[in-house]
Amino acid sequence: MVIGGILNPINSSMLAVALIPIGATFGVPPSQTAWLITGLYLATAVGQPVAGRLVDLYGPRPLYLIGTAVVGLAGLLGALAPTLGVLILSRVLLGFGTSAAYPASMSLIRSEADRTGMSTPAGILSILSIANQVISVIGPTLGGALIGLGGWHLIFTINVPLSVICVILGVVWLPSRPRTRNASGRLDYPGIVLFSATLVSLMLFLMQPRVSRWYLVVFAVAVGLAFVQVQLRVVEPFIDLHVLGGNRPLISTYIRQVLAMVGSYSFLYAFPQWLEEGHGLDAAAAGLLMLPLSVTAVLIIVITGRRARVRGKLIAGSIFLVAAATAPRFVGAHTALALLALVGVLAGLSSGLTGLANQNALYHQADPARIGSSAGLLRTGGYLGALVAAAANARFFQHGATTTGLHELALFLLVVAGLLVLVTLLDRSLARIGRPQPN
Structure with missing residues (x-):
């Protein structure tokens, strides 16, 4: 479960230091290489709830094996890509392939907890979060090292051996018996198409926001309204809006996830690009300077991971995001590396606290019978945040990863951080999670 779960973050984090070299290879600016981010997260935004639904229907094992096999094929395609378009296609396939592991893992954890009577497997959930954060630590540094050894192609090639390991371990260890199905097994294809069309058209506008492209927003x-109508009428919808409508705490968790991930992914992708282009570092050095961000996130998860209460973590995480969004306003081309590392520390504290707390909140708030779908939708919320971050990256770095663009991005992130603080403070239901229950 851990190895399958790291496939998405390793592909996300390694790319952060490869965008500038890839742009140099194909002769394109950051506003075009941003589609490498968008392609993966559009695919995962759709793929996560689809995979979660299939996990609920057919069990975690087949979805895990198919998804991790696709990752290997996508990595090979990316390594051999002759054009930016083919490279974007490989990222889309990576997005679909990496969508199965997380909902499969949450499903396995829930079924094992039910079997053993373990009501709150906080330690196991922490392991999954720590694994993701550890890969965020390794990803930029590993990406920089691979680029130094053989170019950016190697960050795609590494998916092949990882895929083989996942398939072998999955065949040997994952339970072969699928979960009992209580539905027809049909997918809501109209819902999937409408959801995808909504996201794609919105991203086409956000990547190049102009008044002349107003028709994309309309x-x-x-299409989004049509999607809502279809979901409310279908017996087995792609996204069960009836469940969301009756579960306001869960809706708040999804909103927090989107806002928190806008902050996290903005730092993950924009900051390394600015370090390379605006501060003059090479890919390997930029990768090393990203270590404080993820190391801090790992440490804060280790320190707080086994504590079931989430409200304090979310409040602290949102405040740290405010600080992390403020700091880039005061950096420039000659800022000392130690101060730049401090910006990463602030962002890492926010990322570690909010990511773990939202995952634990979902575990308590979701319907146990739909834990796979709910977990997939939480990841979808995260990827929606990544899409917004990619659009912001394209908007503020449209003329290159300049210091001016970084300062403008910081103002945008301050608005996002303020909204995260507000949503967290208004959600009183968080205080009940992790509180000892009376006998």
């Missing part, structure tokens, strides 16, 4: 709103 189309996105129209």
